Amino acid sequence: MIEFTGVVKRYPGCREALKNVSFAVQPGEFVYLTGHSGAGKSTVMRLIAAIEKPTAGTVLVHHQNVGRLSARSIPFLRRQLGMVLQDHRLLFDRSVFDNVMLPLQIAGMDRREAGRRARAALDKVGLQGREKSNPITLSGGEQQRVCLARAVVNRPALLIADEPTASLDAGYANDILGIFRDFHRVGVTVLVATHDESLIARFPGRMLRLDQGILAG
Amino acid sequence: MRAWLHAHFDAIAQTRRQFWRRPVAAFLSAVVIGVGLLFPVGGYIVAANLKVLAVGAGTDPQISVFLAPDASAAERAEIERRLRLEPGVRNFRFIGKDAALKELQTRTGSDDLMSGLASNPLPDTYLITPREASLVAQARLADSVRNWPRVVEVDVDAVWSDRLRMLAKTGDIVVLGLGVVLGLAMLAISFNTIRLQVLTRTEEIAVLRLFGATPSYVRRPFLYFGALQGVAAALFAWVVAGGSLWWIEPRLAALLDAYGLSSRLAGLLPADGLALLGFSALVGMLGAWLALGEH
Ligand SMILES: Nc1ncnc2c1ncn2[C@@H]1O[C@H](COP(=O)(O)OP(=O)(O)OP(=O)(O)O)[C@@H](O)[C@H]1O
Ligand SMILES: [Mg+2]
Numbered sequence: 001m002i003e004f005t006g007v008v009k010r011y012p013g014c015r016e017a018l019k020n021v022s023f024a025v026q027p028g029e030f031v032y033l034t035g036h037s038g039a040g041k042s043t044v045m046r047l048i049a050a051i052e053k054p055t056a057g058t059v060l061v062h063h064q065n066v067g068r069l070s071a072r073s074i075p076f077l078r079r080q081l082g083m084v085l086q087d088h089r090l091l092f093d094r095s096v097f098d099n100v101m102l103p104l105q106i107a108g109m110d111r112r113e114a115g116r117r118a119r120a121a122l123d124k125v126g127l128q129g130r131e132k133s134n135p136i137t138l139s140g141g142e143q144q145r146v147c148l149a150r151a152v153v154n155r156p157a158l159l160i161a162d163e164p165t166a167s168l169d170a171g172y173a174n175d176i177l178g179i180f181r182d183f184h185r186v187g188v189t190v191l192v193a194t195h196d197e198s199l200i201a202r203f204p205g206r207m208l209r210l211d212q213g214i215l216a217g
Numbered sequence: 218m219r220a221w222l223h224a225h226f227d228a229i230a231q232t233r234r235q236f237w238r239r240p241v242a243a244f245l246s247a248v249v250i251g252v253g254l255l256f257p258v259g260g261y262i263v264a265a266n267l268k269v270l271a272v273g274a275g276t277d278p279q280i281s282v283f284l285a286p287d288a289s290a291a292e293r294a295e296i297e298r299r300l301r302l303e304p305g306v307r308n309f310r311f312i313g314k315d316a317a318l319k320e321l322q323t324r325t326g327s328d329d330l331m332s333g334l335a336s337n338p339l340p341d342t343y344l345i346t347p348r349e350a351s352l353v354a355q356a357r358l359a360d361s362v363r364n365w366p367r368v369v370e371v372d373v374d375a376v377w378s379d380r381l382r383m384l385a386k387t388g389d390i391v392v393l394g395l396g397v398v399l400g401l402a403m404l405a406i407s408f409n410t411i412r413l414q415v416l417t418r419t420e421e422i423a424v425l426r427l428f429g430a431t432p433s434y435v436r437r438p439f440l441y442f443g444a445l446q447g448v449a450a451a452l453f454a455w456v457v458a459g460g461s462l463w464w465i466e467p468r469l470a471a472l473l474d475a476y477g478l479s480s481r482l483a484g485l486l487p488a489d490g491l492a493l494l495g496f497s498a499l500v501g502m503l504g505a506w507l508a509l510g511e512h
Contacts, residue, residue, distance in 0.1 A: 051427070072431075079429035089424050093238075103428040108223050150428075 001027045001189045007057035009043050017043045019213045030184045032200050033193040035210030041193035042086055045162045050074045079107050082156035084147045086163045090135040097131035100149045121149040141172035160191045177203050231438035246410040247446050250403045251453030257396040258458045264388030265483040281372040282343040288367040305358040307348045314339045407443050407504025439505045447501025451494045
């Protein structure tokens with residue numbers, strides 16, 4: 001599903017964020033990506049979503065070489081991907097419902113069908129009844145759930161989440177991770193970046209640990 | 218096809234939302250562009266009317282022959298005999314000085330035109346319709362008539378119509394120039410309003426891109442917005458120009474009648490209006506396209 005081979009990422013005017021990183025995530029796996037702050041977790045996520053291009057090495061997603069993808073193909077890669085970003089990137093000029101609708105609208109789905117799916121996604125994350133609210137009026141944990149609903153609304157086979165439980169208390173974090181587990185159970189491949197080791201202890205899974213851009217076991 | 222239609226409906230819905238986000242600003246920019254459009258549109262109408270005048274005056278060329286004020290009846294008879302013999306004359310009409318005065322009085326509506334004058338200052342006049350309409354033939358005829366006894370002046374209307382025609386041609390060039398300059402101004406206004414929208418929505422655009430929007434998906438609502446703003450501006454200009462003509466026509470009718478010209482003004486034809494709409498929409502869209510830059 002995901003395959004990194006000798007990936008190096010150097011941001012302009014910065015030391016290397018990733019140094020020769022190689023790993024693979026098989027379809028149906030649940031994988032944690034951990035490491036200290038600045039270790040390069042978000043960089044890995046951004047490479048998968050083609051937000052950044054690798055300086056060297058290859059990044060394969062769905063057998064596509066993401067680093068070589070033409071600008072025209074990138075949108076279609078992203079539509080196959082469920083993505084929860086470290087900064088929420090919710091739009092505060094529209095309702096929760098419209099935020100969740102966004103990926104379907106972009107994909108050109110019929111509005112009625114899209115609405116049905118968006119409601120189903122909101123149900124799944126426990127936000128039924130909050131559809132009309134503005135996301136700014138929601139708590140941090142609820143906003144995370146909206147992000148999660150938006151990530152899964154197009155029913156992706158691969159779900160990547162960057163610190164989806166950051167700044168949440170343990171109860172909320174458990175709820176959110178439980179939802180990821182549910183998706184994993186129905187066959188979705190999940191990659192979660194987190195530095196919360198206690199969470200990993202409660203929900204065991206394969207772990208990839210980054211240390212200053214180097215993958216350590 | 219369905220997907221394509223859907224994409225466009227979606228873009229239209231977004232465009233509508235874009236409008237309602239800042240309805241006053243959008244309305245006012247359309248008005249500003251519309252006012253800018255009024256200049257070339259007004260110029261175009263003036264030029265069109267000049268052309269109608271030039272053509273109207275040109276189809277019926279006339280030469281006016283003015284006699285000396287003290288020309289006698291015998292002298293007039295001599296003039297008429299020569300006119301009949303002159304091969305370049307198709308027909309002619311005599312307007313006596315008294316008749317001319319009366320006509321002037323009814324035309325201006327005042328009876329006391331003569332109050333300050335000792336006698337009728339208007340001359341006896343012959344109106345000649347030449348056989349040939351060409352300017353050369355008219356000039357030749359005028360030159361020969363000018364040498365006849367008691368003729369003080371010969372006036373070839375063609376000179377006037379010729380001037381009009383030249384004026385109309387100049388008008389066309391001026392209108393074209395105005396059109397180009399104001400087209401650029403419109404482009405700048407459209408660019409500015411849409412640039413502002415793009416800047417206030419950079420976050421939204423970034424999120425759209427993150428969730429798989431193609432560049433054309435992002436661009437489409439802005440392009441529609443630019444085009445609609447252009448159309449609204451053109452409609453504004455069309456309505457204002459049409460309204461002005463409607464207001465001015467009856468007020469100008471008396472003047473035009475006095476010159477024996479049609480009192481119907483040439484306005485904007487539907488085809489002109491549609492061309493205006495199309496041009497304006499295109500310029501609006503181009504402004505939006507430039508404003509989007511690399512987005
Ligand atoms: N856009 C960027 N431009 C320059 N340097 C960057 C950029 N993004 C990240 N970096 C650098 O790359 C390194 C890895 O950053 P990254 O965001 O991947 O870390 P992270 O593991 O996600 O950290 P955190 O847990 O704080 O989110 C850091 O040293 C960071 O300063
Ligand atoms: Mg990070």
